Amino acid sequence: MEVYIQLSSGKGPKECDFFLTKVLSIFKREALEKQILVTIVSQEQSEGELIRSAICKLTGHDIDIFLQSWTGSLQWTCTSPFRTFHKRKNWFIALFIVNEKNEVAISEDDILYQMIRSSGPGGQHVNKVSSAVRALHMPTGLMVVAMDTRSQLQNKKLATERLALKIMNMQDLTVKQEKDLQWHNHAEIERGNPIRVFKGIKFKGSL
CATH class of the missing domain: 3.30.160.20 (Double Stranded RNA Binding Domain)
Known part of the structure; x- marks a missing residue:
């Protein structure tokens, strides 16, 4: 079984990219524990080695069950590691399954x-x-x-x-633009209902 997913911080600030970079490692580790292989197909970087978006291929069994605790909005509650006096403490990214109709078959x-x-x-x-x-x-x-x-x-x-x-x-640039718009709408709607919450600089997670 193969499934493609995308992790995205949308147009969030640097803290969201930092969150995504850390969560990607946690995601890969938890997948490996379920004997699911995660291959990064492509990624978009922001500042330094931080990741803004990553498309991954998951290979293994019971991937749909594994993704139930990951698909949707993800929240990180922590003071900014980059801006000491910044008041915001909640940062959001999202994980969603790439629509099959957007995959391309080439000969x-x-x-x-x-x-x-x-x-x-x-x-x-x-x-x-x-x-x-x-x-x-x-x-x-x-x-x-x-x-x-x-x-x-x-x-x-x-x-x-x-x-x-x-x-x-x-x-399919038009579809990509529509996906970007859907992501922004999704992020605004789901901020109050994250599928998972991570806390602190050590990213202690809860379902």
């Missing part, structure tokens, strides 16, 4: 794959074999590179998924 006949070497720091090769994969979608000219794992097969699969995501963003 591998339209993709040109090239195996390349994964390079490490200082130009050192991670492997002597070519494990990284460059994928070119010939009809659109879009290209991605995947070198996340030592497995050429897994990197090829990741490259295909990232290419599909790029095509979706290019072809």
Whole structure:
């Protein structure tokens, strides 16, 4: 079973991005405890290494049951770690399942794959074999590179998924704008009814 989800802080302040970055680690850890693999397909960063939005693929069994305690608005109650005298203490992000109709199916006949070497720091090769994969979608000219794992097969699969995501963003900009609007409406409505609340700088969570 595979399910795609998105974590988003919308247009929230830096504190929301900080919250999302921490929650993503908690989400991955809890998923692993349920033997669910979480693969980050794409992410949008804000300041530094903070994450504003992440699309993840979940693989495993009983994912729908696991997501019942995650899907919706998430709240973090804590004083700002960035603004000492800021009065606000409640920060919100959201997790929602990506609609299947927005997924893009592409034919591998339209993709040109090239195996390349994964390079490490200082130009050192991670492997002597070519494990990284460059994928070119010939009809659109879009290209991605995947070198996340030592497995050429897994990197090829990741490259295909990232290419599909790029095509979706290019072809379906209107839908993306509608999703952004839905997110803003959703955030305003759900602020008083979070599915989970995390407290303090150690992010102690409750359902």
